Amino acid sequence: MKTHKINMQRAIIYQDALLFKTPFSLRAAIEQGLFLLKIPETFNLEPGIKLCREFYLPATSSTRYRGFRPQTDIYFDREHFQTEHLLVDKTRWATRLPGAVVKMVLAMDALGQVILQAALRELGVAQALWASASGGAVTGQGTHWFAASHYRPERHLPGCAEHQDTGFVTLLYTRQSGLEAFIDGGWQPIEPEPGYFIVNFGACLELLSAQLPLSARAIKHRVRECPALPGQEDRFSFATFINPPASADLYEVQPLGELRRLISAEAFLRRFNERTWQDRHASFGILSEQTQGTPNE
Numbered sequence: 337m338k339t340h341k342i343n344m345q346r347a348i349i350y351q352d353a354l355l356f357k358t359p360f361s362l363r364a365a366i367e368q369g370l371f372l373l374k375i376p377e378t379f380n381l382e383p384g385i386k387l388c389r390e391f392y393l394p395a396t397s398s399t400r401y402r403g404f405r406p407q408t409d410i411y412f413d414r415e416h417f418q419t420e421h422l423l424v425d426k427t428r429w430a431t432r433l434p435g436a437v438v439k440m441v442l443a444m445d446a447l448g449q450v451i452l453q454a455a456l457r458e459l460g461v462a463q464a465l466w467a468s469a470s471g472g473a474v475t476g477q478g479t480h481w482f483a484a485s486h487y488r489p490e491r492h493l494p495g496c497a498e499h500q501d502t503g504f505v506t507l508l509y510t511r512q513s514g515l516e517a518f519i520d521g522g523w524q525p526i527e528p529e530p531g532y533f534i535v536n537f538g539a540c541l542e543l544l545s546a547q548l549p550l551s552a553r554a555i556k557h558r559v560r561e562c563p564a565l566p567g568q569e570d571r572f573s574f575a576t577f578i579n580p581p582a583s584a585d586l587y588e589v590q591p592l593g594e595l596r597r598l599i600s601a602e603a604f605l606r607r608f609n610e611r612t613w614q615d616r617h618a619s620f621g622i623l624s625e626q627t628q629g630t631p632n633e
């Protein structure tokens with residue numbers, strides 16, 4: 337496979353503003369579908385890293401970081417892939433995750449919100465439409481997810497299915513190779529950059545902006561098989577996602593600026609799950625008002 341080094345835009349968040357080197361960089365990042373975000377100096381990643389290393393291990397009484405496998409409302413064993421992961425929505429962060437992880441996840445989620453606002457502004461979506469266009473996600477409502485993934489090297493399977501993220505904005509922390517994105521007609525490795533999150537846009541933002549002069553790309557990505565390497569730990573990653581609530585509708589902004597309804601978020605997610613994972617978790621990532629606080633399987 338022919339690969340080339342992907343040139344990604346770099347940004348920082350300073351005083352609630354998303355700043356790039358040039359005024360055109362955000363536009364380029366939106367068109368490319370991903371960019372690098374400097375992790376703030378004060379940010380403590382350790383709780384997330386510890387959770388990824390331990391969540392799948394048997395429970396012990398001395399730690400809240402282990403023993404997640406039996407918690408089948410938030411733990412998913414992907415039978416066709418190496419990955420096993422936690423997916424926890426915001427309403428359960430405080431009760432299900434260790435306190436230090438919750439603090440980290442809230443900080444990541446807040447960064448995602450700044451990015452979503454900046455993207456909507458750059459796309460030219462009128463601010464009066466932001467709340468309805470995002471199902472409230474832009475102001476902290478909607479569905480906010482945290483995921484922690486572990487790649488089991490003993491499985492000779494792809495790491496993670498090829499997919500587009502479903503929501504608006506994803507922040508990903510990873511420190512090992514394996515991520516690939518579909519760029520210019522081929523799969524290209526996306527190497528982690530120490531000190532940076534990888535940010536990518538999701539299908540809801542792509543749909544929303546498809547008819548606008550600038551439209552966002554929800555980049556297709558996957559994780560290749562990650563073999564056991566001598567002296568190296570298993571691959572892990574963690575991420576936050578900003579999505580509309582399952583009860584919302586997905587929209588497309590028309591060239592004159594008004595919103596056109598496309599499909600319900602729930603129908604969209606069910607179709608995505610069928611196509612992507614092809615396993616028993618048909619309601620993965622769908623948190624309806626009826627299922628909040630109860631298992632969604």
Ligand SMILES: [Fe+2]
Pocket residue numbers: 499500501557
């Ligand atoms: Fe993804």
